Amino acid sequence: MPETPPLPLLDPPAGAPRHWLLGFSGGRDSTVLLHALAQRARHEGRRLRALHVHHGLHPEADAWAAQCAAFAAQFGIPLEVRRVTVRPAGRGLEDAARQARHAAFAAALGEDECLVLAHHRGDQAETLLLALLRGSGERGLAGMRPFTRDARGPVWRPLLATPPAEVQAYAEAHGLRWVEDPANAELRFDRNRLRHTVLPLLQGHWPGVEAALAHSAAHLAEADALLQAQARADLAPLLGLDGRSLALDGLHALPPERARRALRRWMDEAGVRATRDALERVLGPWRGQPGGRALRHAQGTHWLRQWGGRLWLTPRRAAPAPAPQGPVHWEGRTPLPLPDGGELSLLGAPALAVPLRLGFRADAPARVRLAGAARPRRLSDCLAGLGIPPWQRESVPLLLDGQGDVLAIADLAYAPAFDAWLRQHGARLAWRPGEAGG
Secondary structure: OOOOOOOOOOOOOOOOOOEEEEEOOOOHHHHHHHHHHHHHHHHHOOOEEEEEEEOOOOOOHHHHHHHHHHHHHHOOOOEEEEEOOOOOOOOOHHHHHHHHHHHHHHHHOOOOEEEEOOOOHHHHHHHHHHHHHOOOOHHHHOOOOOEEEEOOEEEEOOOOOOOHHHHHHHHHHOOOOOOOOHHHHOOOOHHHHHHHHHHHHHHHHOOOHHHHHHHHHHHHHHHHHHHHHHHHHHHHHHEOOOOOEEEHHHHHHOOHHHHHHHHHHHHHHOOOOOOHHHHHHHHOHHHHOOOOOOEEEEEOOEEEEEEOOEEEEEEOOOOOOOOOOOOOEEOOOOOEEOOOOOEEEEEOOOOOOOOEEEEOHHHOOOEEOOOOOOOOEEHHHHHHHOOOOHHHHHHOOEEEOOOOOEEEEOOOEEOHHHHHHHHHOOOEEEEEOOOOOO
16 A cells, blocks of 8 residues: 655745644644644654634533544654634624634743644635625635734734645545534635635536635735734824824825724724724724814724824723822832823922822813913813823823822823922933823
C-alpha cells in the first residue's frame, strides 16, 4: 500500500507566535489538523495544546468532550475543555454560539501562542457566498485569511488552501474517528443550507466552483489590503493626539468613497462596527450642522458623536459614574482616582502646598479666574474654550481651595496663584480621563 502523502499545510508568516492552541471541536477537520500538527510541532520544537469549547447544546456534548480528550491524549497533547453559556438574545443560536466560542478562545490564548483553526477551502467558498448574499463589501468578500489578528488574538488557518476531499482522504487513510454533530446537517442554518444544497448544485454545473470562489476571495483580500493601506494613510492626519477623535474638515475633503473607508477604518480600530446609516449621517445630514451643536447616533455599545468640528466614539453607559461620597481632599502625593476610572497626578513635586478638594462642575462657582485671563469667565465658557466636549464636562475634575474657588481645571487651565506655584516648583498636573460615556 503506497504511503499516504503528508497533508499540505500553509506556513505561518514570519513573526507569528511560536506556539499553537488548536480550536478542537472533535469534528473531522479539527481531528485531521490535530493529527497533522502533532508531528510537526514535535519536529519544530513548538508547544501544541488543544481547546475544546463545550457549548452544552446537545445531549452528547459530554461524550464529545471525552472523545476529544482521549484522542489528544494519544499524542500527549494537553487538552482543555472550557464550558460556555450560549445566550441567543435575539441574535440567533448559531451567532450566539460563535460569539461564546470566540470569547473562550480569546480567554484561553497564552503568551507567544497562536490560535489554530481547521477551516479549509470549502469553508472559504461558503464564506464568500454568504458574504455575497449579505451584500458585503470587499472586506467581507475577501473571506477568511490564512493568518490574521482579531479580537481573539493571532489566528492561523493552515488548511485554508486544502480541498475538503483531501481532508477526507487523509482522515480515511489514517483511520481517524471524529465527532459527528447532527447540527451540521440542519438546513435551518445558513451555512449548512449552502453546503448541502447550493454548493452541490453549483458543482454539478461548474466542477471547479469551490476553487474558483477561493481564488476570488484571495484576489479580494489583496484588493482589500491595498484599500486598507489607503484608508490608514487618509486617516493618519485626521486623528487627534489621543486617537479618540477625528477631524471633520479633513474627512470631508476626501473623495466620498475614500472618506467612507477612512471613517469605517477608524470605527473598526475602535472595535465598533460601522453601519451604513452611520456613514450616511456623517457624510450627509450632519455635514451642514453648526460646529457647536452636539449630535450623537447609537452604534451598538457606543455613541458616534459630532461636536466642535470633530467626530468622537464614546461608550454608552446606563448611568453616569457615581460621585464620591463626601468631600475628597488630595495632597498630591499619590495619583487621585476619579469616579470615571481616570486619575489626576502631580508631577515634578512631592506634594501640593496644602490639600485641595476634588470637585466637579456641579460643585464649582459659576465664574472662574484663570491665568492669562483679564477677568473672571463663566466656567461653562472656559470648558467649551478648552475644547472639552459637552458630554465630558460634568466629569472633568476640578481642584478647589478652602473657599470653594477653582484652582485647576484638570491639567488644562489654572488659577493665577496655583499656576505660579506650579511654575515655581517645576511641577504640573497630569489628567488621564476614564471612559467617557453617557
